[in-house]
Amino acid sequence: xxxxxxxxxxxxxxxxxxxxxxxxxxxxxxxxxxxxxxxxxxxxxxxxxxxxxxxxxxxxxxxxxxxxxxxxxxxxxxxxxxxxxxxxxxxxxxxxxxxxxxxxxxxxxxxxxxxxxxxxxxxxxxxxxxxxxxxxxxxxxxxxxxxxxxxxxxxxxxxxxxxxxxxxxxxxxxxxxxxxxxxxxxxxxxxxxxxxxxxxxxxxxxxxxxxxxxxxxxxxxxxxxxxxxxxxxxxxxxxxxxxxxxxxxxxxxxxxxxxxxxxxxxxxxxxxxxxxxxxxxxxxxxxxxxxxxxxxxxxxxxxxxxxx
Amino acid sequence: xxxxxxxxxxxxxxxxxxxxxxxxxxxxxxxxxxxxxxxxxxxxxxxxxxxxxxxxxxxxxxxxxxxxxxxxxxxxxxxxxxxxxxxxxxxxxxxxxxxxxxxxxxxxxxxxxxxxxxxxxxxxxxxxxxxxxxxxxxxxxxxxxxxxxxxxxxxxxxxxxxxxxxxxxxxxxxxxxxxxxxxxxxxxxxxxxxxxxxxxxxxxxxxxxxxxxxxxxxxxxxxxxxxxxxxxxxxxxxxxxxxxxxxxxxxxxxxx
Numbered sequence: 001x002x003x004x005x006x007x008x009x010x011x012x013x014x015x016x017x018x019x020x021x022x023x024x025x026x027x028x029x030x031x032x033x034x035x036x037x038x039x040x041x042x043x044x045x046x047x048x049x050x051x052x053x054x055x056x057x058x059x060x061x062x063x064x065x066x067x068x069x070x071x072x073x074x075x076x077x078x079x080x081x082x083x084x085x086x087x088x089x090x091x092x093x094x095x096x097x098x099x100x101x102x103x104x105x106x107x108x109x110x111x112x113x114x115x116x117x118x119x120x121x122x123x124x125x126x127x128x129x130x131x132x133x134x135x136x137x138x139x140x141x142x143x144x145x146x147x148x149x150x151x152x153x154x155x156x157x158x159x160x161x162x163x164x165x166x167x168x169x170x171x172x173x174x175x176x177x178x179x180x181x182x183x184x185x186x187x188x189x190x191x192x193x194x195x196x197x198x199x200x201x202x203x204x205x206x207x208x209x210x211x212x213x214x215x216x217x218x219x220x221x222x223x224x225x226x227x228x229x230x231x232x233x234x235x236x237x238x239x240x241x242x243x244x245x246x247x248x249x250x251x252x253x254x255x256x257x258x259x260x261x262x263x264x265x266x267x268x269x270x271x272x273x274x275x276x277x278x279x280x281x282x283x284x285x286x287x288x289x290x291x292x293x294x295x296x297x298x299x300x301x302x303x304x305x306x307x308x
Numbered sequence: 309x310x311x312x313x314x315x316x317x318x319x320x321x322x323x324x325x326x327x328x329x330x331x332x333x334x335x336x337x338x339x340x341x342x343x344x345x346x347x348x349x350x351x352x353x354x355x356x357x358x359x360x361x362x363x364x365x366x367x368x369x370x371x372x373x374x375x376x377x378x379x380x381x382x383x384x385x386x387x388x389x390x391x392x393x394x395x396x397x398x399x400x401x402x403x404x405x406x407x408x409x410x411x412x413x414x415x416x417x418x419x420x421x422x423x424x425x426x427x428x429x430x431x432x433x434x435x436x437x438x439x440x441x442x443x444x445x446x447x448x449x450x451x452x453x454x455x456x457x458x459x460x461x462x463x464x465x466x467x468x469x470x471x472x473x474x475x476x477x478x479x480x481x482x483x484x485x486x487x488x489x490x491x492x493x494x495x496x497x498x499x500x501x502x503x504x505x506x507x508x509x510x511x512x513x514x515x516x517x518x519x520x521x522x523x524x525x526x527x528x529x530x531x532x533x534x535x536x537x538x539x540x541x542x543x544x545x546x547x548x549x550x551x552x553x554x555x556x557x558x559x560x561x562x563x564x
Contacts, residue, residue: 014564052405056563074313077407088398092330093323104319105406147402 002066003027004155004186005051010060012046012210020046021210024060028188028203030154033181035201035218036190043210044190045085048157052082064155078106081153085160087140089147091133095124098132099146106151118146121176138169145173149180156180158189162196174200198222230272232259232279233288244282248275259284316408317416324390324420335386336428339378343432346374347439350496361498364527367440372523373495374436375429379454380461380490380515382428384482387421387465392478395469395562404563410556418462425458442526449534450525456541457518463548470555470562489515499531514540 005028012021021043028034036044049055051062053073062069064076090098099115119125122142127135132143148156158177162170177187177200191197197204197218204221206214237256248271251260259279263270279286328335350370361369394400403413436442444450472478493515499507510516511532521537524530530537555562 052401054401054404054563056559074407074409077405080405082401082405084398084401086398088401090323090394090397090399092327097323097326101319101323102402104322105316105402105408107313107315107407109315 004030004032004065005188006063007047007051008061010047010050010062011058012043012050012055013058019210021050021057024207024210024212026205026212026215028186030186031181031184032203033177033187033189033201035197035204036188036207037192037194037197037204038190038207039192042207044207045159046210047207048082048159048188048190052080052157053077074107078151079154080157081148081151081155082157083144083148083159083161085163087137087144089132089140089143092131094129094131095119095135095143095146096128098143099150102147103150108151114152115150118149121179122146123172137164138166141165141169142172145176149176153185155186155188158187160191161189162191162193227262228265229292230261230263230275231290231292232261232286233257233290234259235285235287238284242282242284245278245284248278313406313408313412316406317412317419320403320408320413320416321420324417325423327390328420328424335424336431339382339428340431340435343374343378343435346370347436361501363529365440368442368527369498369523370496371433371436371440371442372526373493373519375432375454376457376493376515376519376522377490377495378432379425379429379457380486380518381482383421383425383458383461384465384468384486386424387418387462388469388472388478388482390417390421391466391469392472400562410552414463414466414552418459418466421462421465422455422458425462426454429454429458444526445528446525450522453518453522453525453537453541456538456545457522460541460545460548463545463552467548467551467555486515489513490519494519494531514544517541 005026007024007026010021010024011019013019024043024047036047038044046055050057051064051069053069062076064079067075067079069076093101096115096119099118100110103111103115116125119128122145124139124142124146127139132140135143156177161173165173181187189196189200198221201218203215203217205212231253234257238252239256241250241252241259248261252258253260261272261275263272347367350366354366360366391400394403433442468478468481492510493513494510495515499510499516502510517532517537517540520530520532521534521541524534524537
């Protein structure tokens with residue numbers, strides 16, 4: 001199956017000389033929920049903005065369902081819906097009018113039924129005749145989503161969808177996202193909340209300082225999450241791991257004061273009792289033991305910090 | 309999907325016209341009231357002491373100039389706000405992400421701005437007939453000048469709106485450039501009434517050609533030949549189109 005979105009060799013250098021993206025390659029399959037994870041300023045929004053036509057790329061190529069976003073921009077853009085990070089609305093228009101406008105702008109015939117359903121799904125029905133200026137921040141964000149979905153896009157981009165969003169909206173939004181996915185809509189979201197990626201995404205891409213440093217299935221990352229870590233604080237610091245313990249995958253940390261052992265908590269044999277016996281046999285005394293969960297956060301921080 | 313995005317153009321045009329309806333007082337009533345004031349001051353108070361200009365009563369003489377004055381200022385302000393406001397509120401992201409070409413978007417925006425200008429021009433003309441008898445010698449040319457000027461200055465306003473980075477810059481071109489040029493462009497007098505060197509200097513003012521051509525379509529007299537006037541309006545339009553073409557090609561002030 002050919003990917004619905006294919007990004008190859010995309011770079012972006014702003015006029016100021018700032019390099020926002022270094023050679024990004026990415027393929028997203030149809031119907032997938034893909035999360036772009038990364039710290040602020042990593043290039044997530046730049047990448048999305050290039051795909052959606054808001055920012056011009058310096059080099060590279062983007063295909064949306066086989067359509068080049070520059071040469072065949074009409075076909076490419078007609079398939080895309082974008083909910084940007086910031087709320088940007090014509091505050092004097094009514095909710096209904098601004099959503100209809102979006103559908104028209106994307107070249108679709110009027111479909112009152114679809115717009116009505118959208119407004120109901122997003123709890124905007126009661127407010128459909130209200131002007132945007134009268135709405136709360138959360139309601140405005142719902143309007144942004146309604147506008148992005150007004151032309152029934154095949155790919156939906158959500159840029160930091162839950163930044164500053166209340167619990168109800170978050171729940172409704174994920175509900176809408178699930179329903180869209182069930183209909184085969186591809187969803188690409190950016191976030192710097194790892195839990196969000198864990199909760200929703202089929203695959204996660206980690207972007208840092210303009211480079212896509214990892215793309216992996218969320219499930220695979222979660223398996224790594226199953227790992228736990230045993231930290232052994234020793235009475236006396238040692239220079240090196242004794243030969244008697246060479247068979248164990250141990251790491252020496254904290255200037256020789258701590259031994260670290262990663263193990264799979266789901267495995268029938270974690271190896272801990274044997275390891276502790278072997279430590280005693282090797283004459284290593286310890287004063288404290290601590291186990292912890294390696295989280296996606298750790299993996300992520302490790303990836304990002306490993307590059308500094 | 310290929311070919312023209314007519315629905316997209318219609319969506320923009322309709323939304324822009326709806327904006328006019330929402331601000332009907334500001335958009336339509338203000339120019340009408342201003343025109344009536346001009347009539348009272350220039351046509352009534354001063355005009356009654358003026359002799360005829362080129363065989364036309366002074367009251368009637370100023371009508372084409374007044375319409376031009378409004379057409380220019382309104383055309384520029386409507387079109388500049390139409391594009392500046394989405395930039396300011398960042399709603400322009402939607403336009404940039406839509407499957408609509410720049411040309412289509414410009415047509416829709418300028419179409420709406422020009423429609424508004426022409427409507428206002430016609431309302432002023434209707435208001436003027438309440439004060440002075442008006443005859444139109446070349447109605448076809450009158451409409452042509454009206455449309456060409458509305459479109460040209462809509463395009464010019466669009467350029468101003470793209471260029472402007474704040475509200476001050478948005479206001480500076482209409483108030484510091486266009487209004488003086490219009491007042492000095494023979495809206496209220498024939499440039500033949502000016503002493504030298506002002507008469508010659510006036511010939512460098514593009515508005516002179518617009519007003520002159522428009523007045524010719526009413527009364528068959530103008531400060532310059534009608535062909536020259538026509539060439540000027542078309543020239544301005546072509547210049548604006550060329551600048552817009554360059555802007556959309558380079559993404560100047562629209563796309564980072």
